Amino acid sequence: MPARTIYLIKRLETEVTANMIKILGAYEITPSQFIILNFVGDNETDLSSAQLSRRFLMTPQSMNEVVTTLQRKDLLERNTDPNHKRILRITLTDKGKEVLEICNVAMDVFEDKLLKKLKAKEREVFRGSIGKILENLKEEGEEKPKATK
Template sequence: MYLLNQANQAVRSQLEQALRTQSLTGIQYTVLSIVGSRTGISSAELSRRFFVTPQTMNEIVTGLEKRGLLKREASADNKRILTASLTGSGEETLKECDRIADEIEKSAFSDMSDNDFNDLRRILRGRLVALRGG
């Protein structure tokens, strides 16, 4: 766990620094990424994914909404639940952030063979699924 955490911290530090060009933090970028891939996700669902309180996630989502990167609207299933989706500006920002993240990932793993890198991704995906319970 220690090595996995240290590797994560090293890469996250590089990502945080690079995302400053977009005036975003790592968690804001990750929220945009999840909303981009799961349109209609609620703040409550996001808070569970990030292991933060709903209040904390609401602050993050509200900040992104004020910047015009995402919008929220009442769920068709339950009008009391607000669901999030990216705006056009949010989609463009996400594309640029993805490009930045891809460059950092490429640099971080450039000394690994393709086979080793693919094995690492497969193993980590499997652990994530198992740890999330399914």
């Protein structure tokens, strides 16, 4: 019997995470911190910790710890929202932008090695398939349970 797909996905995730830890560790960044920096950098509007915690399925307290750590490293900053004084908006600092750029170059090299046996079209199909699977999981999670009698 061939290995279950979910086993292969988990094995791949484990290998990718281990490599990310090693590569990003050289820049004193964890994979979670890298993903959050990327998301903040890609987002044109400033985000709050609450928005980030919902996006990454983390408790607000856990996200606050990650953001505080990145703030201590001078990679993120929090500014009061001019329209809602109780909301702190999160943005990359100049140093955060520099570190993110360096880490992205390192991740590009890793990703190329990871996918080197796939042709361009296969990479495109692979990314599309991952997107469809994630979309399906999101839709499944949004469905309300059906009432039973």
